[in-house]
Amino acid sequence: MDNKKIKILVEGGICLGFAIVLGLFNLFTMPQGGSISLAALPIIVFAMRNGWKSGVFVGLVYGILQLIIGPIYSVHPISIVFDYLLVGAVLGLIINDTSNFKFITRFITVFIVRFFSYVLSGVVVFASYAGDQNPIIYSLVYNSYALVEMAIILAVILILKSFSPIFKK
Template sequence: MAQNTLSRTTSDSMRETILATAVGGMAIALSTVLSMIKLFVMPQGGSVTPASMLPILFVALAFGPAWGIGVGAVYGLLQFVVEPYAAHWASIILDYPLAFGLLGLAGFFARPRAERIAERQILHRLSAIKWPMIITAVIVGMLGRTASHLISGVVFYASYAQEAGQNPWIYSLVYNLSYMIPEALITLLILVPLSLAFRKKQ
């Protein structure tokens, strides 16, 4: 009995790993394509897109924070390859793998691991999360990304603030929020209704 339980647990864990890897790969590809569609572009980097962060946030909510952070970090590295922009080598870390990896913090609002593994339909994993929690998860993930960009802006782009006669922290915060807030709103306007729609179909 114990051996059968262990075997089933191992099998479920392997299935979850394969599923998360496959979905994570598709999320990276979709996010990359969406990131190329610019609704608005900032002069020193950053842009508003048609919810390019949504696939990464979905992975975090469907598979948990570890997968969300990992997939986000890989996506961030790919973003640098596709659209490189950096003032210093350290800013590459802050603005790409770390910033996008922190989107995975949304995964801390996912359902418990045992419940996630038991639910094989990944879209149902999203619908199992109440919409206020989804909103909170997106905000936390976006704040994580914003914090990394904020530090990068203060450390490596302070000259722009000095030219404008502003405090570097305030300048960097306003600059980054000017595109992160619209990005978060677009993401929520898609993700929350999507979750509610799949909940009704269950």
Template sequence: MKFLSGILENIQGIMSSWTSIATLVGILILYCVFIKVKKINFSSRLISHIALAVAMSVILSFIKLFQLPFGGSANLAAMLPIILISLIYGPIIGIFTGFVYSVLNFVIGPAYILHPIQVLFDYTLPFMAIGLSGFFKKNKFLAIGAGFLGMFIFNYIAGVIFWGSYAADYNMTPLIYSLVYNGSYNLLNCAICMGICSVIDVNRLTKHLVPPRAEKSMNI
């Protein structure tokens, strides 16, 4: 009940910021148009795999090593399911999966809303950036590193612009404060994902999840 009430309170806070909602809807519309242009076939298999990846990421995000006061945490490889989807289906589907996860993460909360652009840089774009790992299918470690680098860049920009005022409390400049704050959990999460992924055969997983006929027909 406490968890449910927390989500309801978070939703009420989000609903009071219509500009943030409009921003998220706008991003979704633009991405849907892009997907339509790419003519990606959302088969029932693909939809179920995206849903499974998002669900697993949500569950893993609750297993935290530590939680920072203004968002961000080290967890049990919550981004790994999205990375695997990106490696299997490509960056476009990976970015879309990251967006779906970002919306759920935003709703579950807690959500810190300062400005619509801040919502994009703190919640939407970082998780979408994880999908960039799909560009590096031949090297899963490079893929993980690229995904987390993209995530860190957006977190870092948000930290400097929107949260930099807290830097003085720690005798730091906003640039250093954001580097330390966002670098701490992103670096640890990246290392955890690499460690777990080292025992996962991505090629074998791809063959198991995607039939050869479907793999050839994917235009991603």
């Protein structure tokens, strides 16, 4: 294994560790799962520094680690895929771009995919929590916390991007 691959592997492990630790400190936690935290930040930084292939892999590993370590609200296969694996892997698609417009567009697109992944899981797996309400509307409202998380993380990354050399390899 060459030095570059070893550096990427080590950086990925460090970012996974930071993500797990940041995931322990939630700004807000929903009653049936989901929270607002900065846990996605190290995964996104890793993807921005190392490209989408490495980013998707580390994001997928992060999703698996969340499933193993964190509280589990459902073991339904759809929940596992859409609440853990997909939302982790898709973070790796946020890659660095010299144009802030392109970066922000990509960032928002990825977080919208994450949001609808949560919504789909909510409609299929957690519909019983909606009671007599429409499960789609219930899931859209319940999972809207993910949009707040998106705005917070985007603000942090834009600040880091403008002041920190961390995004230059």
